[in-house]
Amino acid sequence: MPRRRIGFWYRFAAVIAKPPLVVLIKRDWRGMENIPADGGFITAVNHNSHIDPFAYAHFQYNTGRLPRFLAKSGLFKKGFVGAFMRGTGQIPVYRETTDALSAFRAAIDAVERGECVAFYPEGTITRDPDQWPMTGKTGAARVALQTKCPVIPVAQWGANELLPPYSKKANVLPRKTHRVLAGPPVDLAPFYDKEMTPELLKDATEVIMAAITRQLEEIRGEKAPERPYDPRQERIEQRRRTAAQTQQAQAPKAGQEEGQGT
Template sequence: MAKTTQQRDLPRAYKFVVRVLRPLLLVLTKRDWTGVENLPGEGGFIACPNHLSHTDFVMFGHLMYDVGRPVLFLGKSSVFEYPVIGWIVRRAGQIPVYRGSSRAIDAYRAAVDAVRAGAAVAMYPEGTLTRDPDLWPMRGKTGAARVALETRCPVIPVAMWGPQELMMPYGRSVHLFPRKTMRIDVGTPVDLSDLYDAPDQRVAASEATDRIMAALTAQVAALRGHAAPPVRYDPAAHGMTEFGRPERKDG
């Protein structure tokens, strides 16, 4: 396939990952991609996928590369500290997230700068793998909404279903066979334009997050063919930790 400017201008490390993983994905998985026409052909934007497996970023990255808009991901900082993988993801231009530290703002600023430079940036609006027992999108965090409100860029919800069959959330084993179908539906942009000049941007970010999560949940429900729960799962309300492997706060 003819390469786009965005594909040609990728860092060498990103191109290396594509050369290694893409042929494997073509052989080991089946693809059911819909709505790709909703992705902007140029200019920066935020893609907001649901997060249900440690493998889903690879599947979404595959789609984005194949449609000519390679994507940058925000990932937890510990991944960047691994001896080999950390070296690769840093040089591939990915963005580390330093949770709960004074450097947490760095990821936000890096995402804003990347979007303004014309990049496609993927931000999981849930902030971590879903803790919902039935793998529905759970309560959202405001990170993606805040970047969207500052940059006034398009926000594209992306529903995924299938990566959890390769590896369940927080699972340790990968199940390749029989071949799994990676179902991805790219939605239309979430309209946040009325919130750009809101006097209280904290309230605006909360409202924007609700709109993003509502659009994303509706798409996931359509992919699954089931109605979503009326209330999104809130880990705090169930005494669960916010990040890392799910554990009850009371031990």
């Protein structure tokens, strides 16, 4: 697979990040043949550890197609961090815009220039109790349908064993294995050339997330839950449980007050 021009900042990042990754994590990487050699494309990746972006970037770097991650636009504005983000070609997301497509304009432009844009469709580290992919946000589908670029589903597992989700304590020993499986492009053709409604984007996102989940099932050798964990629905259910508990706690008190009144 041909190498792209890497540039100073990405080489600098590799010099800093690769040695500790090589020391801390063994590698079982498969599916590199599914990474397009030419043209713009998206990788859609599951997220289960604070350090998996570095581990995944190592995999993607070694394919010769550098990943461009999405990040808040404010990170690009000042100091060393801003210079690093700009120098490595990361993608600013302008969340302050009211136009959803404009929020991802830089990602669309990068794909149209022939770049690889890496999406974490879940938007955050999974909150699924067994660390399966959650329901996804629609950004990756939105860019994919706008550009009609390939979407490569990528599953990873192992960085989460080194640093569990939402933990600050690493489990260094025994040495963990970072397993990555990149699959063939997701078939989004049924969604092309249609009005980009919320329902269409939701359906396309579910197809992408299902493909990522299938890759992770192969890595883990087990079956994922039939329905992905939905943090929004969980928040709704939690509010309902809290309200019910509050009502139950208030009921005896109300009864006592009535008794005292009589």
